[in-house]
Amino acid sequence: MKTKKRILAAVLIMALLTALTGCSTYPDVTIDLTTGEVRIGDQAAGDTQAKYNEAEPAGVKGELLYWSEDSAAAASIRDYVAEVTDINSDKYIPVEDRIAVFDMDGTLIGELYPSYFEYMMFIHRALHDDTFEAPDDMREFAEALEDGVYGGKVPDNSELLHAKYAGQAYAGMTVEEMRDYTRAFMQTEADGFTNLTKGDAFYWPMVSLVQYLADNDFTCYIVSGSSRTICREVIADWLPIPDNRVIGMSYSMLASGQGDTDGLEYVYSADDKVILGEDLIIKTIKMNKVSAISQEIGKVPVLS
Known part of the structure; x- marks a missing residue:
């Protein structure tokens, strides 16, 4: 009973x-x-997620969220992942070759608040940070850049000029200090938006795509024209991509006690810390992005 x-x-x-x-x-x-x-x-x-589960082919792991159910792009992604992860498919890709690379600004996170994250952080550093006194030439460029991003026309050659002056603006910081500085700037309001910080301005469908690929044994990389150190901190809470899979604009690094001694001669000591130098090594845009992928990954990505 x-x-x-x-x-x-x-x-x-x-x-x-x-x-x-x-x-x-x-x-x-x-x-x-x-x-x-x-x-x-x-x-x-x-529930939408349950419907996604029903739609996914057998063997595919994870869910592709925040995409419209009738999205042709989402359907093509699911079909592609199903094919390349099916060992019986003629399109099967071994796990070690499932390399996917993603740009950051404008692909994973917004670049219109009102410009790239690293541009806005540099402007803040050079013009509005009371703890830093920018030299006259840096300040002049930062003012022109600020006027440009709000006025719709940035200065000519701004990518290389920014790379030059950003290196100077953060030189002497330890990597941890640079990441802390980035984290603090991430908490500031995203211009033009309500109740949104710069660090939270991610495109959720793209975040879900990265996770979906990771769930299906793709090795995902960030390959950005922005500073590698900045990128590492920006994505830390959002994407399943470790620091060693972040490729970006890079500067020299020095020991805190090194001074002007060449790195071929200086021996790092227990009292030293690694600090950022101001010399640009590579700005990872255009062909430089391709060469960085070849040098640092060593394989041609199957998704980019």
Whole structure:
């Protein structure tokens, strides 16, 4: 008799859930007929994520979230991942060759608040940071850059000029200090948006895509024209990409006690710290981005 009552109670619960969710398919419900405990899964039937699960081919792991259900692009991504992860497919790609590379600004995170994250942080450093006194030529460029990003026309050759002056602006910081500085700037408001910080201005569908690929054994990299150190901190809380898979604009690095001694002669000591130098090694844009991929990854990506 008790068992019948428990079954009846479970049926009533499922009926209520159907009425509340507006779905004819029941959620994941488990009934323990010994104790009468009814356990309900976290997701109700009809939930978008559950529909994604149903749509994914067997063998594909994870979910592609925040994309429209009728998105042709999302469908092509799912089909592609299903093919290249199916060992019986003629398009199968071994795990070690599943390399995907992503730009950061404008691809994973916004670049219109009102410009690139690193441009806005440099402007702040050169013009609005009371702890730093910019030299006259740096200040002059920063003022022109600020006028340009708000006025719609940045100075000519701004990419290389920014690379030059940004190196000078952060020179002497340890890597940890630079990341802390980046983290603090991430907490500032994204211009032109309400209730959004610069560090949270990610495109959620693209974040989901990176996770989806990682779930299916793709090795994902960031390959950005922005500073490698800045990129590492910006993505740290958002993407399953470790520091050693972030490629970006790079500067010289020195020991804190090195002074003008060449790195071929100076020996790092226990009291030293690694600090940022001001000499630009590479600005990873255009062909430089291709050469950096070749040098640092050593394989041609299958997705970019």
